[in-house]
């Protein structure tokens with residue numbers, strides 16, 4: 001199902017130095033089981049995982065997915081693969097702190113364009129051993145439980161492959177074990193690829209360990225198959241005979257009968273025998289690692305089904321990381337729209353042990369969100385597969401009037417020209433690192449609106465520097481949120497990056513949005529609580 005051939009990836013740094021992150025890696029992955037990508041920091045593990053998941057582009061070689069070579073892929077094949085076949089789990093939990101566990105899963109389901117039912121939420125919670133936790137807030141959970149909520153979110157699309165980059169990196173070893181137990185269980189039916197630098201975890205849990213150093217595979221070992229199949233039984237049996245090992249249940253004392261059995265076994269195997277005490281841990285195993293034999297791996301690939309993507313690559317990371325930013329992220333907006341719908345029309349009180357509509361509504365109210373972005377999406381597709389399409393479905397003046405009338409709230413329209421509204425070319429005005437732009441900062445603006453003093457007052461916005469534009473063509477005022485991006489990233493002018501510390505540092509400067517240039521004349525505060533997003537503004541990839 002998944003294979004790489006001579007995969008190469010070169011990173012070019014700004015100074016023109018090339019880093020060979022992957023030097024021609026060929027791997028044939030099994031259809032299921034737990035495969036570890038092991039190696040020191042910088043060895044290329046994350047690079048390999050990102051390429052395997054279609055999150056990044058390779059420079060040479062190919063990836064064969066369900067019998068189709070990536071050479072014959074176009075972008076929509078990749079989008080389809082990533083959004084349908086692969087579930088991602090990162091070191092940071094990808095859990096929305098503001099919402100209950102159940103709401104987190106409900107949102108993931110709605111993002112798939114399906115309606116979340118309590119049955120589905122409960123069934124997914126059971127898969128990650130979190131039944132009964134639906135009403136908890138993430139801050140009432142341990143790190144290991146939070147990570148399992150992230151796994152639950154990844155399971156929503158029922159992926160055939162799960163990819164996890166250092167999923168236990170932020171956890172102590174005990175909670176890390178719970179996460180691996182869950183991944184181990186899932187690997188009975190799915191291919192689970194885990195990036196780790198922890199050899200002990202890899203040896204305890206892995207069915208196969210592929211070790212990388214400097215972008216090369218230096219070792220590829222698999223656990224002897226017979227042992228793997230038997231290991232789950234260790235909880236029931238006091239004694240187990242596996243190849244050249246006798247495994248004794250922890251705490252069990254041998255009887256005379258056992259001694260006879262072992263002696264008989266010794267006669268039969270005709271080799272040295274190891275006696276081991278089994279780890280209590282259900283997922284653990286006592287198998288021995290042997291050199292991987294990829295010729296045993298046989299695929300039964302049915303045709304690669306191209307499913308139109310709901311999440312273009314641009315948004316794939318952002319979704320996990322974004323929470324409810326005050327910024328245009330199409331799918332987040334769909335969620336918000338659902339929320340508004342829930343808030344207004346959710347009078348139905350369904351029975352069952354978990355009620356997601358009530359919980360979602362309560363979550364919004366509890367977290368005191370005073371601002372929301374609304375956009376128009378239209379449901380397309382047939383009964384079996386449908387999704388919310390926002391592209392090109394703009395709100396008309398009439399729509400706006402209707403929303404304001406029906407909600408009693410005061411939404412204002414945003415004009416979005418038909419082009420990408422990136423801030424500079426990132427290189428010209430804003431020098432955000434890749435990770436930052438995936439996080440809470442604005443690497444593009446949502447659109448333009450007209451503001452005057454009356455509107456400022458109405459919305460309780462305040463000018464915090466400069467003044468409102470007076471109608472000159474290219475004058476513009478920015479929201480504080482956009483200012484924060486420049487504060488984080490600096491203002492780039494030619495080769496120089498100028499540090500922006502104060503609001504006034506940005507006033508008077510020329511910035512590029514999309515293909516046009518504007519002069520910043522003022523900055524206004526929109527009362528967005530940026531602190532809510534501060535956890536998202538760090539380095540997404542963690543430290544290795």
Ligand code: ADP
Pocket residue numbers: 011012013019020021039040041042043044045046047048544
């Ligand atoms: P690991 O996950 O094993 O720690 P990575 O795959 O992240 O390693 O990195 C492999 C190598 O590629 C390292 O030398 C790293 O510095 C380099 N690298 C990774 N990402 C980038 C990037 N975006 N730009 C330049 N070099 C990078």
Ligand code: MG
Pocket residue numbers: 042045046047544
């Ligand atoms: Mg890494």
